[in-house]
Amino acid sequence: MKERLTARKVLHLVLVLALLLALxxxxxxxxxxxxxxxDQKKDQIxxxxxxxxxxxxxxxxxxxxxxxxxxxxEHDFAIAITGGDPAIKPVKATLEGKDxxxxxxxVSFEEIDGQWQGVTQVGSCTSPVMxxxxxxxxxxxxxxxxxxxxxxx
Numbered sequence: 055m056k057e058r059l060t061a062r063k064v065l066h067l068v069l070v071l072a073l074l075l076a077l078x079x080x081x082x083x084x085x086x087x088x089x090x091x092x093d094q095k096k097d098q099i100x101x102x103x104x105x106x107x108x109x110x111x112x113x114x115x116x117x118x119x120x121x122x123x124x125x126x127x128e129h130d131f132a133i134a135i136t137g138g139d140p141a142i143k144p145v146k147a148t149l150e151g152k153d154x155x156x157x158x159x160x161v162s163f164e165e166i167d168g169q170w171q172g173v174t175q176v177g178s179c180t181s182p183v184m185x186x187x188x189x190x191x192x193x194x195x196x197x198x199x200x201x202x203x204x205x206x207x
Contacts, residue, residue, distance in 0.1 A: 103203040112139040127178035135170035143193045152185040
């Protein structure tokens with residue numbers, strides 16, 4: 055039972071493929087929603103090595119900042135967290151490489167003069183700029199991730 059591929063069948067296949075391609079192009083170019091949703095805003099990672107970062111933890115705003123910029127590999131630097139709900143504390147914090155695994159570096163925060171402070175350092179990398187991710191877990195269960203860019207000296 056061999057069937058021949060007739061010109062009519064070829065034309066039918068070409069029309070169906072053209073229709074599917076047109077629908078896919080329309081959906082891609084014309085009906086895409088360009089607005090940024092609240093979930094997408096949450097997923098954007100702020101870079102602490104350029105500016106302090108703001109966040110809402112427990113419905114209260116707080117700011118995370120590096121005390122002395124620029125960051126240098128293999129040198130201590132301080133991270134300060136100001137504001138927020140006094141009842142919510144940073145339970146666990148770690149630094150780990152974004153593009154290259156160089157281990158997990160624990161960061162311990164302690165309360166000093168009404169703000170949380172932690173002192174840590176990151177290792178040197180062979181790439182010109184290494185991006186580190188600061189992961190903070192709060193006592194209310196929320197998690198936060200911030201980036202640090204460290205240039206090679």
